[in-house]
Amino acid sequence: MAAYGGEITEGTVTRARPLDGGGFQVDLADGRSVRARRLLVTTGLVDELPDVPGLAERWGREVLHCPYCHGWEVRDQPIGVLGGPRGWSRRCCGGSGASGSRCSGTPAPSPPRTSASGSPPAV
Known part of the structure; x- marks a missing residue:
């Protein structure tokens, strides 16, 4: 958050409301109020x-x-995609705009088999 100019405030919100002229006021359970643009x-x-x-260790x-x-x-940057149904990873890599993409998708789960009546088969 700090890299984007944000600040993390911990607390339980009791009220959030827009302010005239823009921004928000957030009231916290401990009595503090915080104002923010977003x-x-x-x-x-x-x-x-x-x-x-x-x-x-690398997540995030x-x-x-x-x-x-x-x-x-x-x-x-080069990008790799791990997981997702087949096709999903290709769309994900293709839409990233990154060169050197590598994708590793997993097959989509098979739909459950049904009998002619539309109900699952007896096991």
């Missing part, structure tokens, strides 16, 4: 990473979740 709302999402040596720095979302950070 808000970044986070949800506590946790990434579940595959068991690949070195991946966790050299390893990013999406070259489309992080296109600016990976511009003009």
